[in-house]
Amino acid sequence: MSRIRKTFDTLKISNQKALIPFVTAGDPSPEMTIKILHQLVTSGADMIELGIPFSDPMADGPIIQRASERALAKNVGIRKTLEIAKEFRKQNQVTPLILMGYANPIEAIGIDEFLKLCKSSDIDGVITVDYPPEESKAYVEKLKQNDIDAIFLLAPTTEKKRIEQIIKQASGFLYYVSLKGVTGAQNIDIEQVKNRVGEIKSLTDLPIGVGFGVRDPETAKNVAKFSDAIVIGSRIIQEIEASDESNMLENINKIIRSIKQVI
Amino acid sequence: MQNYNFPDENGHFGPYGGTFVAETLIEALDELKVMYEQFKDDKDFLNEFHHDLKHFVGRPSPIYFAERLTKKIGGAQIYFKREDLNHTGAHKVNNTVGQALLAKKMGKPRVIAETGAGQHGVATATIAARLGLDCVVYMGSEDVKRQSPNVYRMKLLGAEVVPVESGSKTLKDALNEALRDWVTNVSNTFYIIGTVAGPHPYPMMVRDFNSVVGKESIVQMDELVGKQPDAVIACVGGGSNAMGIFYPYIPYENTRLIGVEAAGHGIETGKHAAPLTANSPVGVLHGNRTYMMQNDEGQIIETHSVSAGLDYPGVGPEHAWLKDTKRAEYVAINDEEALAAFHNLCRTEGIIPALETSHAIAYAEKLARDLSKDKTILVNLSGRGDKDINTVAGIAGIKI
Numbered sequence: 014m015s016r017i018r019k020t021f022d023t024l025k026i027s028n029q030k031a032l033i034p035f036v037t038a039g040d041p042s043p044e045m046t047i048k049i050l051h052q053l054v055t056s057g058a059d060m061i062e063l064g065i066p067f068s069d070p071m072a073d074g075p076i077i078q079r080a081s082e083r084a085l086a087k088n089v090g091i092r093k094t095l096e097i098a099k100e101f102r103k104q105n106q107v108t109p110l111i112l113m114g115y116a117n118p119i120e121a122i123g124i125d126e127f128l129k130l131c132k133s134s135d136i137d138g139v140i141t142v143d144y145p146p147e148e149s150k151a152y153v154e155k156l157k158q159n160d161i162d163a164i165f166l167l168a169p170t171t172e173k174k175r176i177e178q179i180i181k182q183a184s185g186f187l188y189y190v191s192l193k194g195v196t197g198a199q200n201i202d203i204e205q206v207k208n209r210v211g212e213i214k215s216l217t218d219l220p221i222g223v224g225f226g227v228r229d230p231e232t233a234k235n236v237a238k239f240s241d242a243i244v245i246g247s248r249i250i251q252e253i254e255a256s257d258e259s260n261m262l263e264n265i266n267k268i269i270r271s272i273k274q275v276i
Numbered sequence: 277m278q279n280y281n282f283p284d285e286n287g288h289f290g291p292y293g294g295t296f297v298a299e300t301l302i303e304a305l306d307e308l309k310v311m312y313e314q315f316k317d318d319k320d321f322l323n324e325f326h327h328d329l330k331h332f333v334g335r336p337s338p339i340y341f342a343e344r345l346t347k348k349i350g351g352a353q354i355y356f357k358r359e360d361l362n363h364t365g366a367h368k369v370n371n372t373v374g375q376a377l378l379a380k381k382m383g384k385p386r387v388i389a390e391t392g393a394g395q396h397g398v399a400t401a402t403i404a405a406r407l408g409l410d411c412v413v414y415m416g417s418e419d420v421k422r423q424s425p426n427v428y429r430m431k432l433l434g435a436e437v438v439p440v441e442s443g444s445k446t447l448k449d450a451l452n453e454a455l456r457d458w459v460t461n462v463s464n465t466f467y468i469i470g471t472v473a474g475p476h477p478y479p480m481m482v483r484d485f486n487s488v489v490g491k492e493s494i495v496q497m498d499e500l501v502g503k504q505p506d507a508v509i510a511c512v513g514g515g516s517n518a519m520g521i522f523y524p525y526i527p528y529e530n531t532r533l534i535g536v537e538a539a540g541h542g543i544e545t546g547k548h549a550a551p552l553t554a555n556s557p558v559g560v561l562h563g564n565r566t567y568m569m570q571n572d573e574g575q576i577i578e579t580h581s582v583s584a585g586l587d588y589p590g591v592g593p594e595h596a597w598l599k600d601t602k603r604a605e606y607v608a609i610n611d612e613e614a615l616a617a618f619h620n621l622c623r624t625e626g627i628i629p630a631l632e633t634s635h636a637i638a639y640a641e642k643l644a645r646d647l648s649k650d651k652t653i654l655v656n657l658s659g660r661g662d663k664d665i666n667t668v669a670g671i672a673g674i675k676i
């Protein structure tokens with residue numbers, strides 16, 4: 014059983030939902046990222062989504078784009094991201110690590126090379142934002158052969174027939190994008206998200222994570238009532254932006270704890 | 277190339293093209309595909325399209341024999357397809373008329389666009405005003421500085437111009453920002469992409485709307501010269517004017533198709549915008565797979581060209597396919613050569629060409645020199661250069 018699935022199963026026993034924070038590798042520096050990853054776990058993260066910096070992150074809002082730009086300024090790209098993951102794994106072999114990135118850096122180093130590096134860093138799942146299922150069949154097949162979960166996004170606009178098709182290729186969990194927009198946007202409509210998640214749940218046993226608009230404990234609490242995981246990204250990156258190295262870990266600790274407590 | 281039939285139903289031109297977008301855009305693209313399929317052969321839609329091309333744009337644009345330029349070079353005869361005489365001053369308007377009509381048919385009250393040189397932004401703002409649609413144009417803040425007359429033009433036409441501060445602050449970043457807007461406002465917004473790039477069906481749709489240029493040329497060359505040209509030359513940034521004139525010529529195997537990219541400071545310096553000529557690696561950006569200027573870890577690198585409209589790290593996927601299949605050839609002209617051709621054309625023919633177009637003219641001059649006098653070259657004179665006079669004056673150290 015995959016580490017991701019095992020984590021969901023364990024949480025279920027104690028009636029908890031998974032908290033999945035997102036940070037970009039190399040933001041604000043490779044050394045800090047490793048400290049941040051450990052801090053996230055200490056503060057209550059059940060899994061971690063690690064962003065691969067990209068020059069043109071089309072599906073992300075300005076906050077995550079700035080994180081990418083800071084990381085790229087420190088020369089952190091796809092290879093360095095996997096080195097950071099490897100360094101994290103030296104101390105932590107329990108917490109599932111999920112990479113989130115765009116297709117071009119993966120294709121640039123080659124899919125086989127990417128998978129080799131993922132294995133050596135013990136990566137559990139990959140979200141490739143701009144690889145919809147119809148363009149990534151061979152890639153998803155290779156992920157599965159390597160026991161890496163292929164995690165797909167579902168949007169508010171994704172039709173039922175398409176959801177069924179995506180479920181066939183997906184593993185680990187499904188990532189429901191809670192609003193029409195980019196990461197870090199405001200104001201999700203809880204009722205609407207609830208209805209959609211209910212609809213998806215009727216089609217699959219895969220756990221469902223919700224992200225793209227979850228910014229505070231109140232929203233997280235409400236969304237956790239009907240989903241299996243909460244993904245929170247831009248809100249944490251805002252803390253990184255607003256902190257210096259002396260108070261960054263403490264500020265991240267506060268926000269993660271405040272959310273973990275209520276879900 | 278008699279049976280050229282691309283893209284396939286999923287938008288692939290051989291290994292290029294496709295639909296590489298986040299799930300959040302899939303539904304909007306599916307809707308667009310269905311609507312475009314429905315209207316592209318619809319008689320009423322096409323009548324409306326051609327009516328606007330004739331009465332609003334001023335088509336057909338003439339073909340003009342550049343007699344003095346031809347004499348000066350002393351080789352092949354050079355003809356121009358005068359897209360610079362279109363309303364708004366470039367070929368870009370053909371596509372925006374088509375897409376805006378489609379937006380209207382789809383009941384979308386708001387259109388958005390990205391722009392580099394500003395020509396596509398102006399063309400979109402123009403047709404939006406004509407059809408009573410709200411219009412927002414995304415433009416890299418670097419380009420806003422380089423192309424201030426076009427920025428003001430768009431504002432006069434009632435469009436909102438949003439300067440984009442992210443990334444390299446040029447065309448590619450404007451495209452990212454427009455895609456983000458579209459994802460957010462997908463229910464009431466139509467995204468009018470200005471070039472033959474982006475996810476399927478854009479490369480095909482933009483090509484189809486622009487192919488009026490090539491279709492007219494085939495008729496006009498026959499009437500004027502009695503034969504088709506030995507070479508058709510067009511500049512290539514994303515590649516919409518080139519695709520527009522190339523596409524109808526693909527079955528004419530005796531006509532060479534030559535795309536001219538921007539060599540900027542020179543291919544060897546790395547500071548250029550010529551992914552095809554430089555044989556850049558293939559990658560995925562803005563929804564399609566194509567040749568792409570990038571570093572060895574897949575980060576898109578900054579491009580350079582004196583002309584904002586060619587300053588793009590990728591190229592339309594169909595050009596990638598035409599390069600691989602050798603149906604078209606791709607070459608590059610540097611800033612200096614383009615500027616020389618710009619000045620030469622002003623004084624020799626009384627035409628101020630766009631800096632983008634000047635790249636195609638510079639290569640036409642080179643090629644004409646090597647060909648005999650009975651050969652003919654048709655250059656797509658894709659746009660006029662009024663928008664560039666500040667840039668050109670600046671390079672000469674003149675304040676206007």
